[in-house]
Amino acid sequence: MNHHRGFRTHPPAGKRVRRMLLGVTATALMVVGIAGAGAGAAAADTVIDTIGVGASPRGIAITPDGTRAYVTNEVDDNVSVIDTATNAIVDAPIPVGNGPIGVAITPNGARAYVTSPSDSTVLVIDTGTNTVIGAPIPVGGARKGWRSPRTAPAPTSPTLATTPCR
Secondary structure (H helix, E strand, C coil), X not given: CCCCCCEEECCCHHHHHHHHHHXXXXXXXXXXXXXXXXXXXXXXXXXXXXXXXXXXXXXEEECCCCCEEEEEXXXXXXXXXXXXXXXXXXXXXXXXXXXXXXXXXXXXXXXXXXXXXXXXXXXXXXXXXXXXXXXXXXXXXXXXXXXXXXXXXXXCCCCEEECCCC
16 A cells, blocks of 8 residues: 555545634743743753743744844734843834744854745844845745645535645
8 A cells, every 4th residue: 555645635624723823822932941041940851931022922032142042923924032141022023924833043143034934035134223125035936735724715525635745
């Protein structure tokens, strides 16, 4: 019998909605004892604080000096900045376009690069001013068959999705 990992079924819409609501209500960033952040006495893998960020946090990157954490909030279309010394949100979230997912910080900590698969773009944030620099950078189309959870229609019954095997 041939089993393809590219085939999967989706749970009924009701279960997905419950799971999404649970995820949204629990949409707080759990800060663990990261070197240079949080309480020095906290052991590794110990939750020392929770920080409310935007809806559906997806990616996090910490500046090289450990003073700031940048969190992408997919549903809110923004990035939250956290002061790791106080575990508090710094200023208002930074608007960055549709459905930001990933974030990476340059080695010198001067820029944060945010991916937006919905728009097929990358945005650049100046970490000194926490503002977007320039226009979004186009990076090509999204993966074939990929749709943002925000724009994909909710099925009324279980469906079968296929993706290319690689």
